Amino acid sequence: GAVVSQHPSWVICKSGTSVKIECRSLDFQATTMFWYRQFPKQSLMLMATSNEGSKATYEQGVEKDKFLINHASLTLSTLTVTSAHPEDSSFYICSADPPGSYEQYFGPGTRLTVT
Protein backbone atom coordinates (compact mmCIF):
# COMPACT_ATOMS: atom_id res chain seq x y z
CA GLY A 1 0.00 0.00 0.00
CA ALA A 2 0.89 3.66 -0.32
CA VAL A 3 2.75 5.36 2.52
CA VAL A 4 1.89 8.65 4.19
CA SER A 5 4.11 10.11 6.89
CA GLN A 6 3.58 12.85 9.44
CA HIS A 7 5.99 14.92 11.46
CA PRO A 8 6.21 15.39 14.35
CA SER A 9 4.50 12.43 15.97
CA TRP A 10 4.04 14.34 19.23
CA VAL A 11 4.43 18.01 20.02
CA ILE A 12 3.95 20.00 23.19
CA CYS A 13 3.60 23.76 22.93
CA LYS A 14 2.64 26.62 25.18
CA SER A 15 -0.65 28.42 24.91
CA GLY A 16 -0.49 31.27 22.40
CA THR A 17 2.23 29.80 20.23
CA SER A 18 1.87 28.25 16.78
CA VAL A 19 2.79 24.76 15.73
CA LYS A 20 3.24 23.26 12.26
CA ILE A 21 2.47 19.66 11.33
CA GLU A 22 3.75 18.14 8.10
CA CYS A 23 2.07 15.47 6.01
CA ARG A 24 3.99 13.77 3.21
CA SER A 25 3.04 11.16 0.62
CA LEU A 26 6.24 9.12 0.31
CA ASP A 27 5.67 7.01 -2.78
CA PHE A 28 2.99 8.79 -4.75
CA GLN A 29 1.89 12.26 -5.70
CA ALA A 30 -1.24 13.62 -4.11
CA THR A 31 -3.11 16.56 -5.52
CA THR A 32 -5.52 16.29 -2.61
CA MET A 33 -4.84 15.58 1.03
CA PHE A 34 -7.23 15.57 3.96
CA TRP A 35 -6.77 16.72 7.53
CA TYR A 36 -8.67 15.12 10.39
CA ARG A 37 -8.96 15.67 14.09
CA GLN A 38 -9.74 12.90 16.55
CA PHE A 39 -10.64 13.14 20.22
CA PRO A 40 -10.23 10.14 22.54
CA LYS A 41 -12.70 7.34 21.89
CA GLN A 42 -14.30 9.22 19.01
CA SER A 43 -14.24 8.77 15.26
CA LEU A 44 -12.30 10.99 12.89
CA MET A 45 -13.64 14.44 12.13
CA LEU A 46 -12.71 15.93 8.77
CA MET A 47 -11.32 19.43 9.19
CA ALA A 48 -10.33 20.41 5.68
CA THR A 49 -9.39 19.29 2.21
CA SER A 50 -5.96 20.43 1.09
CA ASN A 51 -5.57 21.06 -2.63
CA GLU A 52 -2.17 21.43 -4.28
CA GLY A 53 -1.74 24.88 -5.73
CA SER A 54 -4.99 26.28 -4.42
CA LYS A 55 -6.76 27.20 -1.22
CA ALA A 56 -7.90 24.57 1.20
CA THR A 57 -11.58 23.82 1.64
CA TYR A 58 -12.66 23.86 5.27
CA GLU A 59 -15.55 21.99 6.84
CA GLN A 60 -18.29 23.90 8.54
CA GLY A 61 -17.29 25.09 11.99
CA VAL A 62 -13.53 24.88 11.39
CA GLU A 63 -11.76 28.22 11.79
CA LYS A 64 -9.76 28.97 8.67
CA ASP A 65 -7.56 31.54 10.36
CA LYS A 66 -6.72 29.22 13.19
CA PHE A 67 -5.91 26.13 11.17
CA LEU A 68 -3.79 27.24 8.24
CA ILE A 69 -3.25 24.70 5.51
CA ASN A 70 -0.63 24.93 2.79
CA HIS A 71 -0.29 22.31 0.06
CA ALA A 72 3.00 23.49 -1.37
CA SER A 73 3.83 20.48 -3.51
CA LEU A 74 2.37 17.21 -4.75
CA THR A 75 3.89 15.37 -1.80
CA LEU A 76 3.62 17.83 1.09
CA SER A 77 0.79 19.48 2.96
CA THR A 78 1.20 21.38 6.21
CA LEU A 79 -1.27 22.25 8.95
CA THR A 80 -0.37 25.17 11.20
CA VAL A 81 -2.31 25.61 14.40
CA THR A 82 -2.02 29.30 15.19
CA SER A 83 -2.30 30.82 18.66
CA ALA A 84 -2.87 27.41 20.13
CA HIS A 85 -5.01 26.95 23.22
CA PRO A 86 -5.47 23.92 25.49
CA GLU A 87 -8.75 23.07 23.75
CA ASP A 88 -6.76 22.55 20.52
CA SER A 89 -5.05 19.60 22.15
CA SER A 90 -6.01 16.62 20.05
CA PHE A 91 -4.81 13.94 17.65
CA TYR A 92 -4.36 15.30 14.12
CA ILE A 93 -4.22 12.88 11.18
CA CYS A 94 -3.77 13.43 7.47
CA SER A 95 -4.70 11.20 4.56
CA ALA A 96 -4.19 11.06 0.81
CA ASP A 97 -5.33 8.92 -2.10
CA PRO A 98 -3.02 7.91 -4.96
CA PRO A 99 -3.97 9.16 -8.43
CA GLY A 100 -6.79 7.22 -10.00
CA SER A 101 -7.73 5.52 -6.73
CA TYR A 102 -10.39 6.06 -4.11
CA GLU A 103 -8.38 4.22 -1.50
CA GLN A 104 -7.23 6.63 1.17
CA TYR A 105 -4.10 6.10 3.16
CA PHE A 106 -3.58 7.73 6.51
CA GLY A 107 -0.52 9.08 8.23
CA PRO A 108 0.45 7.87 11.70
CA GLY A 109 -1.00 10.97 13.34
CA THR A 110 0.37 13.82 15.42
CA ARG A 111 -0.54 14.27 19.05
CA LEU A 112 -0.69 17.94 20.00
CA THR A 113 -0.64 18.95 23.64
CA VAL A 114 -1.08 22.64 24.45
CA THR A 115 -0.11 23.63 27.97
Place this chain on the structure above:
Amino acid sequence: QKEVEQDPGPLSVPEGAIVSLNCTYSNSAFQYFMWYRQYSRKGPELLMYTYSSGNKEDGRFTAQVDKSSKYISLFIRDSQPSDSATYLCAMIPRGMTTDSWGKLQFGAGTQVVVTP
Protein backbone atom coordinates in the same frame (compact mmCIF):
# COMPACT_ATOMS: atom_id res chain seq x y z
CA GLN B 1 -29.97 9.75 11.56
CA LYS B 2 -26.32 9.21 10.73
CA GLU B 3 -25.45 8.23 7.17
CA VAL B 4 -23.30 5.36 8.42
CA GLU B 5 -24.19 3.34 11.50
CA GLN B 6 -21.69 1.16 13.32
CA ASP B 7 -21.99 -0.42 16.75
CA PRO B 8 -19.17 1.00 18.92
CA GLY B 9 -18.87 -2.18 20.98
CA PRO B 10 -16.72 -3.20 22.73
CA LEU B 11 -16.77 -6.62 21.12
CA SER B 12 -14.86 -9.20 23.10
CA VAL B 13 -13.94 -12.56 21.56
CA PRO B 14 -11.59 -15.38 22.58
CA GLU B 15 -8.41 -15.96 20.59
CA GLY B 16 -9.05 -18.07 17.51
CA ALA B 17 -12.68 -17.04 17.14
CA ILE B 18 -14.16 -15.27 14.15
CA VAL B 19 -14.70 -11.55 14.58
CA SER B 20 -17.78 -10.26 12.81
CA LEU B 21 -18.17 -6.53 12.21
CA ASN B 22 -20.76 -4.64 10.24
CA CYS B 23 -22.03 -1.25 9.16
CA THR B 24 -25.29 -0.10 7.69
CA TYR B 25 -25.77 2.98 5.59
CA SER B 26 -28.67 5.02 4.35
CA ASN B 27 -27.30 6.73 1.23
CA SER B 28 -27.69 4.47 -1.80
CA ALA B 29 -25.11 6.58 -3.63
CA PHE B 30 -22.26 5.06 -1.61
CA GLN B 31 -20.18 3.14 -4.09
CA TYR B 32 -16.75 2.54 -2.56
CA PHE B 33 -16.28 0.83 0.78
CA MET B 34 -13.27 0.54 3.05
CA TRP B 35 -12.38 -1.02 6.35
CA TYR B 36 -9.67 0.45 8.52
CA ARG B 37 -7.96 -0.81 11.66
CA GLN B 38 -6.81 1.76 14.17
CA TYR B 39 -4.63 1.04 17.16
CA SER B 40 -4.66 3.45 20.06
CA ARG B 41 -2.85 6.70 19.22
CA LYS B 42 -2.07 5.58 15.70
CA GLY B 43 -3.43 6.52 12.28
CA PRO B 44 -5.98 4.21 10.62
CA GLU B 45 -4.56 1.41 8.49
CA LEU B 46 -6.42 0.39 5.34
CA LEU B 47 -7.40 -3.28 5.54
CA MET B 48 -9.90 -3.81 2.76
CA TYR B 49 -11.27 -1.82 -0.17
CA THR B 50 -14.14 -2.87 -2.38
CA TYR B 51 -16.56 -1.25 -4.76
CA SER B 52 -19.00 -3.96 -5.69
CA SER B 53 -21.46 -6.25 -4.00
CA GLY B 54 -20.11 -9.63 -3.00
CA ASN B 55 -17.14 -10.95 -1.09
CA LYS B 56 -13.48 -10.02 -1.14
CA GLU B 57 -10.90 -12.04 0.72
CA ASP B 58 -7.39 -11.12 1.79
CA GLY B 59 -5.64 -13.49 4.14
CA ARG B 60 -7.66 -13.74 7.35
CA PHE B 61 -9.94 -10.88 6.32
CA THR B 62 -13.15 -11.11 4.30
CA ALA B 63 -15.18 -8.08 3.33
CA GLN B 64 -18.79 -8.38 2.23
CA VAL B 65 -20.94 -5.77 0.57
CA ASP B 66 -24.70 -6.05 0.09
CA LYS B 67 -25.81 -2.92 -1.69
CA SER B 68 -29.44 -4.02 -1.87
CA SER B 69 -29.56 -4.10 1.93
CA LYS B 70 -27.09 -1.22 2.40
CA TYR B 71 -25.00 -3.44 4.64
CA ILE B 72 -21.29 -4.17 4.75
CA SER B 73 -19.37 -6.64 6.89
CA LEU B 74 -15.83 -7.53 7.82
CA PHE B 75 -14.87 -10.96 9.11
CA ILE B 76 -11.57 -11.75 10.77
CA ARG B 77 -10.75 -15.45 10.98
CA ASP B 78 -8.47 -17.04 13.56
CA SER B 79 -8.39 -13.85 15.60
CA GLN B 80 -5.25 -12.97 17.53
CA PRO B 81 -4.66 -10.65 20.50
CA SER B 82 -2.84 -8.38 18.05
CA ASP B 83 -6.17 -7.87 16.28
CA SER B 84 -7.40 -5.94 19.32
CA ALA B 85 -8.07 -2.48 17.92
CA THR B 86 -10.84 -0.21 16.70
CA TYR B 87 -12.25 -1.07 13.29
CA LEU B 88 -13.74 1.69 11.20
CA CYS B 89 -15.89 1.33 8.14
CA ALA B 90 -15.78 4.14 5.60
CA MET B 91 -17.44 4.83 2.30
CA ILE B 92 -17.48 7.26 -0.61
CA PRO B 93 -20.41 8.02 -2.91
CA ARG B 94 -20.33 7.86 -6.68
CA GLY B 95 -20.92 11.05 -8.60
CA MET B 96 -18.82 13.19 -6.31
CA THR B 97 -18.86 16.93 -6.80
CA THR B 98 -15.82 19.12 -6.42
CA ASP B 99 -16.86 19.87 -2.85
CA SER B 100 -17.33 16.24 -1.89
CA TRP B 101 -14.43 14.71 -3.79
CA GLY B 102 -12.74 11.98 -1.80
CA LYS B 103 -14.51 12.74 1.46
CA LEU B 104 -14.93 9.57 3.47
CA GLN B 105 -18.02 8.96 5.56
CA PHE B 106 -16.96 7.02 8.62
CA GLY B 107 -18.81 4.81 10.99
CA ALA B 108 -18.27 5.38 14.70
CA GLY B 109 -15.78 2.51 14.89
CA THR B 110 -16.09 -0.79 16.76
CA GLN B 111 -13.63 -1.58 19.53
CA VAL B 112 -12.54 -5.22 19.36
CA VAL B 113 -10.82 -7.05 22.19
CA VAL B 114 -9.35 -10.50 21.52
CA THR B 115 -8.58 -12.28 24.76
CA PRO B 116 -5.82 -14.93 24.96
